[in-house]
Amino acid sequence: MTLPAAPSGIHATALVDPRAQLDSSVTVGPYTVIGPHVRIDAGTSVGAHCVIEGHTSIGRDNRIFQFNALGGIPQDKKYAGEPCELVIGDRNTIREFCTFNIGSPGDLGVTRMGNDNWIMAYVHVAHDCVVGNQTIFANNTTLGGHVHVDDWVILGGFTGVHQFVRLGAHSFTAVSSVVLADLPPFVMCQGQPAKARSMNFEGLRRRGFSADRISSVKAMHKALYRDGLTLEQAKLQIAELTQKHPESAPDVQMMLLFLEQASPQRGIVR
Structure with missing residues (x-):
């Protein structure tokens, strides 16, 4: 026998703690359990x-x-029961069998996901991860603790990201990649462990990047991966790109900031 939904949009079989804060427009399906410290907006x-x-x-x-x-x-x-948090933004799609954990006292105590993310089935987001906006995580993606994922990142199915790793904006991983080092912005990687293969040029075109900005990204790829330069030499060469490609100044600055903040223990995907 199917029980009717309650007038509020909460199914009669759902167990919602009376202390939970749910907007009146929220709908809750059968047999779902919602705890006392949960807030869900309109x-x-x-x-x-x-x-x-x-x-x-x-x-x-x-x-x-x-x-x-x-x-x-x-x-x-x-973890010893501290009141850490999980914060999820707006307009995210979270498909079946995902697990998102709260933060831990060893970091900021918050696991955070931004807006407009597309999260497919069986994705695990561990404690203290920070996920930006407009990302896509394909099936079975796993983030270890303390991972930072910037905007517009696409993670292929079965990607595994080691704890404390950072993924730069517009980066892309192929299926079954194992990311053990920081992945710079725009870089496409593949392998176990992941190696840089190219830049995410098609993704940038779809997001409206001009030909000049894409040319600058190509030049950054060349400096980092094809010219045989050290990382310090590559950074100097990348910094000069704004003279030839003025429109790309924000992209260059984003890349340089990411490289400056790269983990000295793990380095970057090369």
């Missing part, structure tokens, strides 16, 4: 058989499909 839909717990805040107009587990404690033996 227009978000939550499918059947989900568990949303912990100190979790979810923004507007998200589509959360069935069988997701959001806001669970971190997979960190040091």
Whole structure:
């Protein structure tokens, strides 16, 4: 027998703690469990058989499909019950069987996802990860703890990203890539461990990059990966690109800042 949905949009079989803060427009599917410290803003839909717990805040107009587990404690033996958080922005699509953990006291205590991200099935986002906007995570993508993913990143299916690794804006991983070092902006990588193969030129064209900006990205790729330069030499050559490609100044600055902040222990994907 199918039970009717409650007038509020919360199915009669869902267990929503009375202390949870749900906008009146939120819909919740059958057999979903929502804990006392959860907040969900207007227009978000939550499918059947989900568990949303912990100190979790979810923004507007998200589509959360069935069988997701959001806001669970971190997979960190040091965690001792501290009130850490999971914060999800607006207009994200989260497909089936994803797991997003709250942060840990060893970092900022927050796992954060921005806006307009497309998250496919079986994705794991570990504690203290920071995900930007407009990303795509294909099926079975796994982020270790403390990973930072910038805007417009695309991760191919079964990609694994080591803890504390950073992925620069517009970067791209092929299927089954294992990313053990920081991946600079625009770079496409593949392999186990991942190696740089090209730049994400097609993605940049689709996002409206001009021919001049794409030429600058090609020159950055050449300096980093084809000219046999050290990283310091490559940075000097990249810095000079704004003279020939003035329009690309923000892209060049983004690349240089990323390279300056690259992990000295892990380096960059080369």
